Amino acid sequence: MxxxxxxxxxxxxxxxxxxxxxxxxxxxxxxxxxxxxxxxxxxxxxxxxxxxxxxxxxxxxxxxxxxxxxxxxxxxxxxxxxxxxxxxxxxxxxxxxxxxxxxxxxxxxxxxxxxxxxxxxxxxxxxxxxxxxxxxxxxxxVPSLGEAERELAEALRDATEVLSKLDVAGAGPVAEAALAAYRARAEAGRQVLAPGYPPRAVRVLELAQRVGALIDIARQAGSDNGREHGGAVSSSEISARAEALRPVERTARRAQVAAYNSAVEERERRRG
Known part of the structure; x- marks a missing residue:
């Protein structure tokens, strides 16, 4: 993501x-x-x-x-x-x-x-x-922008908690490179949506992309050592971490769709 x-x-x-x-x-x-x-x-x-x-x-x-x-x-x-x-x-x-x-x-x-x-x-x-x-x-x-923003706030807390448990800072160059790539994109000032979208849609999409980046980083953490789920040492830990990330990823995808679709939803509301 x-x-x-x-x-x-x-x-x-x-x-x-x-x-x-x-x-x-x-x-x-x-x-x-x-x-x-x-x-x-x-x-x-x-x-x-x-x-x-x-x-x-x-x-x-x-x-x-x-x-x-x-x-x-x-x-x-x-x-x-x-x-x-x-x-x-x-x-x-x-x-x-x-x-x-x-x-x-x-x-x-x-x-x-x-x-x-x-x-x-x-x-x-x-x-x-x-x-x-x-x-x-x-x-x-597909949620409304308001619903997506509320869900994302909670999802970001969950993703950050999972990421900290994975100890990404000490997980090796793969996780660090993913984190650096995300920061570079975030600092580039790129236009995430075209003209005509409400400011809230831009805010929701940027937050959804941030959550998605954290999920990617969490999944890559520790892959330098041949593991895709951080420093997990047992299959039960791998399963638990995958399960923790799944609803967060789902929320981020729903928010992305809500943001991209908001221009159409806004026009339809005005016509109604």
Whole structure:
């Protein structure tokens, strides 16, 4: 959860474009970020894959009024509304975008070329968004921003407690590198959401990403010694720590989705 989901960038900047707050070129540039190419395939009315600029315009012509994010995992279909075929593809990818009003969803498939373990610009990344029909229905288990913020405050305390029990400071270079990477991203002043989002959504997303980073660090702590769960010396301790992290990770994912979807929810409230 340390990395920003591509579905989040697509929904955030796509919503800004649909609201007339950014240009098509800026939206496409922000969505692609460090990736080389993004294409959308199987889009109604298009016989071949198209780029992001054309795809977003086409979605608007098909009736899309906003974009929502789904971040499902096995046993938790967060943000999904069906049908089963789309849910299965989204679950396999771990993320998806739903075009509200168009009855369509987009699921990313990632292709990478370059040295193993490399990073941009050494790795060439292409993203193909598969367009499929979706059910126009309330998304599963997405909280309001207020609910997400309250849940996150408690989750952050839980994650910090687990992290301290793992003694990350003495766990070795893997955990320390993860912590340094998170701090570098936090200090970079990056724009976590596109224009048009309420300040509370920015605050919730930043906190959700912080909690997610702590979870990643806790899981990596001690992996230098061949262990993925800190300094655990028994299977029961490993199981207990995994169980402690699971609800915290679930809360952080729910908050991320609530933040990315808040622009759509706000517009719908105004219309109502």
């Amino acid at each position: 340390l990395d920003e989901p591509r579905s989040g960038r697509l929904a955030s900047w796509g919503n800004a474009l649909l609201a007339g707050l950014v240009s098509p070129d800026e939206a496409a540039h922000r969505i692609a970020d460090d990736d080389a190419v993004h294409r959308v395939t199987d889009l109604p009315g298009e016989e071949a894959p198209v780029g992001l600029t054309l795809a977003l315009g086409r979605l608007r012509a098909l009736g899309a009024t906003g974009l929502r994010v789904a971040l499902p995992v096995p046993g938790h279909p967060l943000g999904l509304s069906g049908p089963p075929e789309f849910n299965a593809r989204a679950l396999e990818a771990g993320e998806a975008v739903l075009a509200v009003g168009a009855g369509l969803g987009l699921v990313p498939e990632i292709y990478e070329a370059g040295p193993e373990g490399g990073t941009a610009p050494d790795v060439h990344v292409e993203v193909v968004w598969h367009c499929l029909p979706v059910r126009e229905a309330p998304p599963a288990d």
